[in-house]
Amino acid sequence: MTAVESRPDTTPGVVAKISTFTSRHASVLPTFAAVAILICLLVGAELYFGNFLTPRNMSALLLDNAYLMILAVGMTFVIVTAGIDLSVGSVMAFTGIFGASLLASGVPAWIVVPAMLVAGALIGLLIGVLVQHFDVQPFIASLAGLFLARGLAFVVSLASIRVEDTSLLWLQSTRIRLGDWYVTPTGIIAILTVVVGAVVMHKTRFGRTVYAVGGSEQSARLMGLKVARAKVMVYVISGLCGGLAGLVLTAYSGAGYPRNGIGTELDVIAAVVIGGTLLTGGRGYVLGSMIGVFVYGTIKTIISFMGAEQSWTHIIVGALLLLFIVVQRAIVARSERGS
Amino acid sequence: MDEARPLVELTDATVRFGATVALDGVDFRMFAGEVHSLMGENGAGKSTLIKAITGVLAPDAGTLTIAGDRVTFASPHDAQDAGVSTVYQEIDLLPNLSVAENVLLGREPRRLGLIAHRTMRERAAEILADLGLAIDPASPLGIHSLAIQQLVAIARAISTDVKVLVLDEPTSSLDLDEVAELFRVIRELKQRGVAILFVSHFLDQVYEICDRITVLRDGRLVGEYLTTELLRIDLVQKMLGREVSFFKARERIEAAPEEQEAFLSARGVSSAGIAGADVDIAEGEVLGIAGLLGSGRTALARALTGVDRPTSGIIRLEQRDTRFDSPRKALSLGVVYSSENRRTEGLVGEMSIVQNIALALQAQKGALRRIAPARARELALSWVEALDIRPADIDTPVRHLSGGNQQKVMLARLLAISPRLLVLDEPTRGIDVGAKVEIQNLVGEMADNGLSVVFISAELEEVLRVGDRVAILRDGRIVETAASADLDVDSLMALVARPDLPEA
Numbered sequence: 001m002t003a004v005e006s007r008p009d010t011t012p013g014v015v016a017k018i019s020t021f022t023s024r025h026a027s028v029l030p031t032f033a034a035v036a037i038l039i040c041l042l043v044g045a046e047l048y049f050g051n052f053l054t055p056r057n058m059s060a061l062l063l064d065n066a067y068l069m070i071l072a073v074g075m076t077f078v079i080v081t082a083g084i085d086l087s088v089g090s091v092m093a094f095t096g097i098f099g100a101s102l103l104a105s106g107v108p109a110w111i112v113v114p115a116m117l118v119a120g121a122l123i124g125l126l127i128g129v130l131v132q133h134f135d136v137q138p139f140i141a142s143l144a145g146l147f148l149a150r151g152l153a154f155v156v157s158l159a160s161i162r163v164e165d166t167s168l169l170w171l172q173s174t175r176i177r178l179g180d181w182y183v184t185p186t187g188i189i190a191i192l193t194v195v196v197g198a199v200v201m202h203k204t205r206f207g208r209t210v211y212a213v214g215g216s217e218q219s220a221r222l223m224g225l226k227v228a229r230a231k232v233m234v235y236v237i238s239g240l241c242g243g244l245a246g247l248v249l250t251a252y253s254g255a256g257y258p259r260n261g262i263g264t265e266l267d268v269i270a271a272v273v274i275g276g277t278l279l280t281g282g283r284g285y286v287l288g289s290m291i292g293v294f295v296y297g298t299i300k301t302i303i304s305f306m307g308a309e310q311s312w313t314h315i316i317v318g319a320l321l322l323l324f325i326v327v328q329r330a331i332v333a334r335s336e337r338g339s
Numbered sequence: 340m341d342e343a344r345p346l347v348e349l350t351d352a353t354v355r356f357g358a359t360v361a362l363d364g365v366d367f368r369m370f371a372g373e374v375h376s377l378m379g380e381n382g383a384g385k386s387t388l389i390k391a392i393t394g395v396l397a398p399d400a401g402t403l404t405i406a407g408d409r410v411t412f413a414s415p416h417d418a419q420d421a422g423v424s425t426v427y428q429e430i431d432l433l434p435n436l437s438v439a440e441n442v443l444l445g446r447e448p449r450r451l452g453l454i455a456h457r458t459m460r461e462r463a464a465e466i467l468a469d470l471g472l473a474i475d476p477a478s479p480l481g482i483h484s485l486a487i488q489q490l491v492a493i494a495r496a497i498s499t500d501v502k503v504l505v506l507d508e509p510t511s512s513l514d515l516d517e518v519a520e521l522f523r524v525i526r527e528l529k530q531r532g533v534a535i536l537f538v539s540h541f542l543d544q545v546y547e548i549c550d551r552i553t554v555l556r557d558g559r560l561v562g563e564y565l566t567t568e569l570l571r572i573d574l575v576q577k578m579l580g581r582e583v584s585f586f587k588a589r590e591r592i593e594a595a596p597e598e599q600e601a602f603l604s605a606r607g608v609s610s611a612g613i614a615g616a617d618v619d620i621a622e623g624e625v626l627g628i629a630g631l632l633g634s635g636r637t638a639l640a641r642a643l644t645g646v647d648r649p650t651s652g653i654i655r656l657e658q659r660d661t662r663f664d665s666p667r668k669a670l671s672l673g674v675v676y677s678s679e680n681r682r683t684e685g686l687v688g689e690m691s692i693v694q695n696i697a698l699a700l701q702a703q704k705g706a707l708r709r710i711a712p713a714r715a716r717e718l719a720l721s722w723v724e725a726l727d728i729r730p731a732d733i734d735t736p737v738r739h740l741s742g743g744n745q746q747k748v749m750l751a752r753l754l755a756i757s758p759r760l761l762v763l764d765e766p767t768r769g770i771d772v773g774a775k776v777e778i779q780n781l782v783g784e785m786a787d788n789g790l791s792v793v794f795i796s797a798e799l800e801e802v803l804r805v806g807d808r809v810a811i812l813r814d815g816r817i818v819e820t821a822a823s824a825d826l827d828v829d830s831l832m833a834l835v836a837r838p839d840l841p842e843a
Contacts, residue, residue, distance in 0.1 A: 027435070027479070035668075199453070203453035203454050204453060205445070205447060205449075205450070205454065206453065208436070208444060208447065211435060211436055212433050212436065212444060213432070215433035215434060215436060218431065219432055219433055222415060222425075222427065222431045223495075224415060224416035224419055224445050225445050226655055282433075282434075282435035283435055
């Protein structure tokens with residue numbers, strides 16, 4: 001009987017448990033690898049510098065990378081559908097300068113903040129509609145989004161605009177302390193975004209449809225899932241995250257600047273891939289992307305601790321990325337052989 | 340049985356695609372608790388009819404009633420809601436998601452708006468257990484075999500309140516055991532009163548499982564028959580609409596093959612999937628290869644043609660030791676392989692017939708010595724004529740061609756480089772009976788012109804009809820090589836299937 005497989009042993013031996021786990025969750029392995037690398041980096045840095053794993057340093061890790069983490073959540077949605085969104089860095093810059101200029105002209109923050117988010121979501125909607133209804137390659141559609149948002153940012157202002165609004169600056173300046181640890185509202189926003197993203201991905205029909213589209217769009221459609229809606233929505237979510245990141249970055253730097261975030265889209269994609277999301281779609285975790293961002297941030301911190309050139313960050317991240325893509329290929333190849 | 344009211348009744352259905360009429364005033368009905376087969380050549384309108392029932396396309400004219408109610412389906416989703424579920428030929432599931440999700444996606448149990456994963460696993464486990472399938476519902480679908488995936492697709496189809504189940508070529512990628520498993524499930528569903536539409540190219544399977552057969556030809560209804568009252572030969576005749584004497588047995592080479600010089604002889608060839616294979620092929624000989632799926636048929640073909648590098652063994656070509664490091668090397672020595680996956684490993688669907696035919700020849704000549712377009716067209720035209728490829732317009736993109744004609748284009752491409760040995764891996768899979776016969780005859784003609792052919796097929800009759808000798812594969816080994824005149828389908832079947840049974 002080739003058609004009937006026996007279920008793994010129900011009286012759980014440790015080995016059986018592990019084999020059940022790995023057969024069920026083979027796609028989590030790259031994310032575990034990212035966790036392992038993060039631990040190695042942290043422990044290694046602590047041994048080398050002796051003063052790396054301090055509460056202050058670790059708290060700063062979240063603070064400095066909050067915007068990246070928010071962008072990574074949106075990017076994970078897009079990449080799981082086998083798409084890509086190159087516009088996020090520009091969207092972040094545009095919404096940032098847009099918000100800063102509105103605040104400078106006296107518009108209250110409770111209008112400005114939703115306006116920034118809507119602006120980001122609208123650019124995402126444009127990209128999503130191009131991808132879904134005009135059948136444009138995601139790469140090209142989001143490249144158009146990139147230029148559009150960057151252009152709009154320069155239309156708003158060519159120079160940086162300082163933010164004086166206290167409620168926006170509060171997001172950054174408030175430090176909720178626990179001993180030597182602290183977290184800012186921007187950090188909380190980032191963590192909340194990750195949590196909401198993870199719940200949506202794993203616990204809602206929309207989230208599962210996103211995975212289904214990444215697995216096989218044709219099959220998902222024949223199964224009667226709402227494919228078109230999901231494909232547009234992932235870009236809207238990514239745009240929304242772009243707007244949110246614009247808000248967080250503006251609060252972080254105290255100003256809007258039209259040249260912010262040039263090349264950030266690539267950092268985000270790198271973090272997402274290092275976090276275990278497959279560029280070909282169908283597999284990936286929001287939590288993994290968070291780990292990816294932490295790996296990226298830790299490397300950056302280590303480089304600045306060493307006093308070396310920041311370009312080394314890119315070299316090391318590039319090498320890691322290469323390694324991860326190879327590892328993912330190997331895992332995918334193995335699971336394909338299994339079928 | 341005719342007195343009972345049909346569960347599905349399609350009357351006077353007409354579907355047009357532009358100028359062509361794909362379905363012309365066809366009546367079709369299905370009864371609860373019956374397995375119904377739809378037979379016809381490719382292009383007869385089978386898939387169009389299926390699409391009309393499953394909501395993939397709306398007929399231009401005609402009415403569809405299900406359980407007495409008149410319905411119109413705007414999408415497959417509507418059809419599913421009305422109790423019509425479909426399992427497609429290419430398994431349309433999601434390998435990256437769990438088995439449970441594949442069964443219940445779109446209908447997941449939820450609590451407080453969020454998916455309740457545990458309830459979903461339990462529900463899926465119940466549905467799978469109903470089908471006698473004990474697999475872990477939380478495991479990703481991709482790790483399971485095609486057969487299990489097929490059964491999961493059926494589990495998905497029947498997890499709703501299913502009245503009508505459409506199985507489009509469900510057995511094309513299954514081996515004998517797996518087919519038996521599928522048939523067990525079908526019989527069980529039949530007991531529950533589900534009306535099943537079973538579409539297959541395999542006549543044996545149709546006769547084994549089906550109660551009723553509807554035959555289509557050129558978009559028109561030929562008739563509806565009870566399986567028990569329709570002889571096979573009559574069925575084929577109705578499908579083809581021409582005299583069955585068209586099947587012509589190939590004249591055998593009378594000389595015993597041992598007396599001829601072997602063109603290719605392989606000793607102890609092993610690679611992944613095949614172990615210690617000895618093969619001799621004489622010039623102008625057709626060696627049929629019979630074996631079940633997974634018996635090493637394709638592995639042998641790939642090892643002989645340099646697609647996969649053999650791990651051990653020697654291959655001698657005209658008494659000279661040869662190493663096929665790559666398909667390119669094998670090609671240069673006149674040994675060519677035609678893959679069973681003509682869409683993915685054969686033709687370039689977007690390119691025209693002429694481009695596809697010229698491809699291999701151009702590759703052989705090298706990129707710098709370009710074949711003049713006029714020369715390529717001339718070449719293509721001659722092959723289109725010689726192999727009777729239709730449509731004869733050589734600028735048609737290959738993907739618009741029927742399976743049989745695609746296969747012929749692939750043959751033409753390989754023949755254009757004047758090979759000495761042609762290895763055909765399931766050249767007749769998934770193509771209609773008429774085209775099948777044409778290809779079989781072509782292989783015979785080629786062999787008569789001195790070409791050596793290795794002919795692999797899952798259909799034993801075909802292997803016997805085409806091959807001068809037949810090599811029988813079982814579990815990655817050649818268990819016997821015999822002249823096909825000494826075999827008949829039953830004895831061959833016994834050799835292929837059950838090693839421990841006495842000779843039939």
